[in-house]
Amino acid sequence: MTKTGKQPAETAVEQNVYKIFPNDLNSKHTVFGGLVMGLCDRTALIVAERHSGRSCVTVAVDSLTFLAPAHTGETLVVKASVNRSWRSSMEIGVHVAAENSFQGDRRHVVSAYLTFVALDDDGKPTEVPPVLPKTAVEHRRFVAADERRAARLAIGRP
Secondary structure, eight states, X not given: OOOOOBOHHHHOEEEEEEXXXXXXXXXXXXXXXXXXXXXXXXXXXHHHHHHHSSEEEEEEEEEEEEOSOOOTXXXXXXXXEEEEEOSSEEEEEEEEEEEOTTTXXXXXXXXXXXXXXXXXXXXXXXXXXXXXXXXXXXXXXXXXXXXXXXXXXXXXXX
């Protein structure tokens, strides 16, 4: 049974925020990378579950690139959306910005691509709806996701 497709905007997380405090810092006084990785994974999970209507698990992180540091007192703003889906898997793109809440300026600090699989009630992979890209950006992400998947499969990764 094929499920009705969804547009990325229907399931996107537009703004998951996290205030950085001193206990979130590494020895160089920038935000601990593992904390950011966790925020990416959790936010992407929300998108995957919204898109599929099922419980989902992370099966791959294609890339998680730290572009700039974030500091205490800043706010991390995490955005995520589904780029593409296949039979039971979905690629979710994540963008993290660091925001100075007093001045309102933001800078891009992390980009990531995570792949999730939807599970049925028995914990087995189950079919997910297709992604229906609408905008030019969504179409570009849709095509690029298939290229990343092909590269993963070529080296034996899910």
